[in-house]
Amino acid sequence: MRPIFDILARELGTAKVLRDEARLEAYARDESGLGPYPPEAAVLCDSVEEIQLVLRLADEHRVPVVPRGLGTGMTGGALATHGGIVLSTERMQRIKEIDPADLVAVVEPGVITGVLQDAAEAAGLFYPPDPASLAMCSLGGNVAENAGGPRAFKYGVTREYVIGLETVLMGGTRLRPGRRTAKGVTGYDVVGLFCGSEGTFGVSSEITLKLLPKPQGVALLLAVFADPVKAGEAITAIIRKGYRPRALELMDRASIDHVRPKATYPIPVGAGAIVICELDGDEAALAPAVERCAQACDESGATEVVIAADEAQRRRLWETRRITSPSLRHAHRYKVSEDICVPRSAIAEMLRRVDKIGARHDLLMATFGHAGDGNLHVNVLTDEDHREAAVAARIQGALGDIFKDTLSLRGTLSGEHGIGIAKQKYMPWEQAPELIEVQKKLKLTLDPKNLLNPGKIFPT
Ligand code: MLT
Numbered sequence: 001m002r003p004i005f006d007i008l009a010r011e012l013g014t015a016k017v018l019r020d021e022a023r024l025e026a027y028a029r030d031e032s033g034l035g036p037y038p039p040e041a042a043v044l045c046d047s048v049e050e051i052q053l054v055l056r057l058a059d060e061h062r063v064p065v066v067p068r069g070l071g072t073g074m075t076g077g078a079l080a081t082h083g084g085i086v087l088s089t090e091r092m093q094r095i096k097e098i099d100p101a102d103l104v105a106v107v108e109p110g111v112i113t114g115v116l117q118d119a120a121e122a123a124g125l126f127y128p129p130d131p132a133s134l135a136m137c138s139l140g141g142n143v144a145e146n147a148g149g150p151r152a153f154k155y156g157v158t159r160e161y162v163i164g165l166e167t168v169l170m171g172g173t174r175l176r177p178g179r180r181t182a183k184g185v186t187g188y189d190v191v192g193l194f195c196g197s198e199g200t201f202g203v204s205s206e207i208t209l210k211l212l213p214k215p216q217g218v219a220l221l222l223a224v225f226a227d228p229v230k231a232g233e234a235i236t237a238i239i240r241k242g243y244r245p246r247a248l249e250l251m252d253r254a255s256i257d258h259v260r261p262k263a264t265y266p267i268p269v270g271a272g273a274i275v276i277c278e279l280d281g282d283e284a285a286l287a288p289a290v291e292r293c294a295q296a297c298d299e300s301g302a303t304e305v306v307i308a309a310d311e312a313q314r315r316r317l318w319e320t321r322r323i324t325s326p327s328l329r330h331a332h333r334y335k336v337s338e339d340i341c342v343p344r345s346a347i348a349e350m351l352r353r354v355d356k357i358g359a360r361h362d363l364l365m366a367t368f369g370h371a372g373d374g375n376l377h378v379n380v381l382t383d384e385d386h387r388e389a390a391v392a393a394r395i396q397g398a399l400g401d402i403f404k405d406t407l408s409l410r411g412t413l414s415g416e417h418g419i420g421i422a423k424q425k426y427m428p429w430e431q432a433p434e435l436i437e438v439q440k441k442l443k444l445t446l447d448p449k450n451l452l453n454p455g456k457i458f459p460t
């Protein structure tokens with residue numbers, strides 16, 4: 001047994017240093033479906049000093065450390081693929097400050113995203129980033145993955161809201177990059193560097209977030225189309241009319257068919273696509289704006305358009321979209337959800353190609369996502385045993401074709417889930433060797449022994 005675990009147990013108490021197999025099971029997986037990768041220990045930190053201690057000792061003893069928020073990542077970023085320690089910040093759940101004058105929140109990394117949103121709204125403020133898992137993911141994980149969500153179309157992703165960080169490097173050095181002010185360009189954009197670094201640069205111990213005033217009102221419409229091309233035209237028409245909805249979501253026929261039995265909205269049989277368009281802002285301007293967006297859908301050939309009459313109906317209609325991913329998961333033995341992003345003008349072509357890829361590899365495909373951003377969750381589904389060599393080869397073939405087509409349409413491998421271990425082998429398809437090399441050097445500057453979340457993002 002490595003002596004570091006005894007030292008940690010002595011310093012932090014055995015309740016915070018989990019070693020037994022049964023307790024470690026919960027830290028061996030995330031939402032990627034990859035693994036299990038049980039760590040040798042999971043250490044539950046309560047403070048920056050404890051994070052510093054773990055990272056100092058791990059550096060001295062050359063033990064890999066994998067930072068973990070609440071384990072909702074979709075690409076294996078929090079998996080202990082090289083053994084060692086999982087450092088969990090799940091207990092650091094304090095909202096230290098919500099300041100309506102400065103429009104700032106200061107939080108610990110284990111705060112659940114939805115909890116901060118509710119606290120901000122109770123103070124008349126607004127924290128926009130809304131990953132689908134917002135009820136169970138943490139802000140530390142959101143920063144590590146630079147999480148997005150439906151509202152990114154108008155408000156941008158997590159990066160836009162992180163203005164300051166307290167972060168600990170491998171070895172235990174504490175850094176406080178960023179600021180509390182509305183603007184600031186002192187030095188390099190180190191905060192930007194850490195956002196989306198997938199836990200390979202440092203472990204956040206405190207996050208300073210920008211807040212916005214809470215929008216006065218929200219309005220939503222759901223439009224049904226016979227096919228996704230018409231839905232794509234509606235999305236373009238809404239944007240061309242000069243509207244900036246906070247969310248513009250799309251679901252294809254296969255997604256709709258999975259959701260229909262559970263949906264509170266009676267989706268017509270034969271629906272080929274659904275668009276959900278949500279606007280927010282000045283109460284008086286909202287009603288005419290949502291009417292004009294509905295008109296744009298009608299003009300693009302919608303077979304049905306419903307505008308939410310009240311808040312309860314708005315929430316019910318959103319459910320149609322929110323239950324998509326869980327419905328797909330429950331219906332099939334195997335599901336992998338990609339998060340490719342293509343230029344908006346290429347959405348219809350990408351959907352056509354996804355259909356062809358499914359047919360070519362004899363796999364069911366379901367696509368939904370943040371169409372306003374061109375960010376599509378292409379789900380590859382099967383009821384066969386995905387571990388069987390022939391099935392695995394078909395899945396890999398389909399994924400390869402999805403990424404090839406995405407890149408040929410000038411898209412990118414990941415719009416919001418990150419690379420982790422799920423997509424690292426495709427990195428050279430998108431990025432030149434020189435660019436990958438620069439990023440690897442940067443990593444080694446911050447973590448010369450390559451111990452913090454090793455083996456992630458880049459091909460090994
Ligand atoms: C979503 O937008 O629903 C998630 O990012 C994707 C997923 O859970 O597959």
Ligand code: ZN
Nearest residue numbers: 132149377416
């Ligand atoms: Zn998403």
